[in-house]
């Protein structure tokens with residue numbers, strides 16, 4: 152692609168790639184500038200599409216957005232596979248929430264009430280019902296809840312498919328890091344400057360660099376909202392031996408993932424003495440265990456204490472994990488926003504658009520964000536429900552209580 156593009160995306164994570172793909176499919180000429188597309192927070196994510204479990208009380212407006220976002224995933228996943236021939240790992244696998252002590256049990260009961268108020272299908276489970284759904288759970292657990300219909304994708308499969316979809320749709324991927332936005336004499340964005348000094352001209356600039364977005368220069372103070380990095384440690388394990396669905400008769404009896412290679416059927420959300428964690432079983436037999444939420448600034452060093460804490464909590468729920476193979480320890484930075492809602496849409500700088508601040512829900516919000524960005528770029532309007540969270544809303548930098 153020579154000359155100016157219609158739009159340049161600063162950042163090729165799951166948000167930048169998906170919005171670039173759908174924009175190109177609308178006939179726009181598109182560039183994505185990222186030194187390693189898909190290898191930031193998107194590579195570290197759990198891939199859970201959990202519209203309620205990652206929200207807190209008082210966030211009903213946000214939950215409405217999340218439920219709408221989740222409903223768009225089945226069609227989006229099919230469209231991505233049709234466009235590329237590549238799998239996304241999309242599954243409507245459901246979630247089992249498990250409590251270790253009485254106070255954890257009470258917190259899960261509150262989540263049950265919240266889901267029922269929202270009209271969502273949920274049932275309380277005894278400890279033995281939890282254990283029959285998730286083979287290998289400890290006899291010490293105090294019961295939990297079943298949330299049918301919750302979905303997951305394989306985050307890495309999705310970003311690889313999005314890179315392919317972008318290539319097939321004619322998106323130009325530029326392997327450089329954006330240093331700043333270029334503003335014309337009229338003060339409107341007219342491209343980006345890379346760290347290597349290249350000017351990439353475009354009619355519109357979309358900042359979709361996740362937690363890195365506020366570090367992009369060239370924009371007047373106050374235009375980019377206070378998105379902050381929230382570090383998450385994540386582990387990948389391979390379930391082997393006893394205590395996995397594939398290795399037990401209970402797996403077959405309970406209709407779990409026995410025979411498929413998947414360690415167990417459902418996503419498991421653990422509450423262990425007040426600590427939240429999750430185990431996401433992938434079809435290839437690996438299990439993603441996450442995640443910490445740490446306010447430590449821009450650093451992604453994998454630290455022993457965080458790994459220890461995740462494993463310690465997980466083995467109280469699933470003692471057999473001690474024998475599992477530890478495949479990977481990794482850390483990434485979520486783009487936290489002060490009110491936990493994303494920033495999607497125009498800014499006060501003409502032709503400068505934001506798509507960032509998705510915090511714990513980047514994958515969940517991918518289809519709805521990509522559709523909204525493509526709609527804005529072609530019609531000039533951010534469609535509902537994302538129009539309720541304008542990118543130029545004014546917020547103080549403080550994170551909300553409870554995060």
Ligand code: GLY
Pocket residue numbers: 197198199205383441442485510511512
């Ligand atoms: N959504 C998973 C996480 O942020 O840890």
